[in-house]
Amino acid sequence: MIEAVGLTKTYGDTVAVDGLSFSVPPGRVTGFLGPNGAGKSTTMRMILGLDNPTAGHALIAGRRYRDLRRPLRTVGALLDAAWVHPNRSARTHLRWLARSNGIPAGRAEEVLEAVGLAPAADRLAGGFSLGMAQRLGIAGALLGDPEVLLFDEPVNGLDPEGVRWIRGLMHRLADEGRTVLVSSHLLSEMALTAQDLIVIGRGRLIAQCGVEEFVARATESSVRVRTPDAARLRALLEGEGAAVHDEDGALIVTGAESSFIGEMCAANGVVLHELSLLRGSLEEAFMRLTGDALDYQAVQEQEGAGR
Template identity: 70%
Template structure:
């Protein structure tokens, strides 16, 4: 369990985290989302005692990180995959970490095997690709067999097979009853990985809820309808006051349930080939809810104009 209460961090005049309160429960994967500059990395650093809060408190299993006697046995973290000394091998790096927390040397080979690095265990970490470095960082996080795990952008540099592996792996860790807290900008991946969300913007809490609740609250639901008599059905829907949008050979209908559309089709002798509720995406919900919290907005039209002028 991770519990943050009134967590605040200032860097001079810059307020990076502003009175942030949230909790991360065991037994599920909790996604940590927010625009660039929202304060996610600063928050994770405060959880791990790397930055001291200006105000507030954050605890892991009821204790501050600095109060943990052998911290790697309680919490494992991957914040920066490239922090390893480049001249150390993967095995020597993990061995050094194990000795610092009185962890059995046998565990080093176990985690190397878990993340698929056994074959390159004695290679210099400086020669690793970003994906291999990510796997080494995950091995370090697992070294103490901790109950709490924090990952910052863990799929960076991984190929599709690696992304699928880390997704399934996080689910397995949560199923074992561990607390898994993961930050990522890949919202499509977060939609498949995280069952709970903590969403922040400009250092403040925007939402904490299940992923399904977050998407449902932020996006408008609709129903996709396909039929050989779409014109007849659309006229009936218009009379009902539904919002109807044509999409290729189908209609997207909002403001009316799929049950009501089916009833309407039957009453008007309309054959249905498809009647499927459409759920908004996590990306749509995120953009809708965090739009006012984005610190740096891109002027896409100006960028396109500049690019066109450069090519002419």
């Protein structure tokens, strides 16, 4: 488990993280989301002891990172895939990491195989593509077989097959009972990967909940209905206060549950060809709940405001 308690980080007059508290449970993939400049990377660096908090503290498996005798055996992290020395091979880099934490050298071969880098084990890291560097960073995170893992933008540079692979890896790690925290700006990918969310803006907690709850809280669900008797059904629904509009030969209904619509159709002899629930997207929910926390606006928005 990861616990953040009142985490605060200031740089002069700038507050990067402001009294942030949350917990990341084991057995789940937790997405860590926020607009650019929200404090995600700073928070992850404080969890890993790379930045000292101005106030508050973070615990990994009940202990501060600096108190972990062999940290790679407890927590693995990928924050920056480019930090590897360019003149070291992938194998040498991982063996060096292993030796520093009392991990058997053979474990380097295992993780190279696991991330698909075994054929490139003796190539110098400086010649790696971004996708290969990401895989090497993930291998380093897995090296100590840790119970807690943190990934910051892990799919950067990966091709579609690589993205699918890292998604499956995170789910497997969580299914094994490990704690997995992943930060990404790719909301479509987070919708497929994360089960829970921690959402921050301007260094403060906006929400911590499941993905479905987050989307339901911020967006309005609607129901898609297709029927040969659309005009009569529309009149019935509007008579009950529901809002109805046409879209591609179907009725899109808000303000009425799908069960209510189905029962209404049965009671009034209306034939149904389709009755399906339409939910908002994670992207839509994110934009609605973090809109006030944006530090930067698109150029088009700024120009539009000045007209």
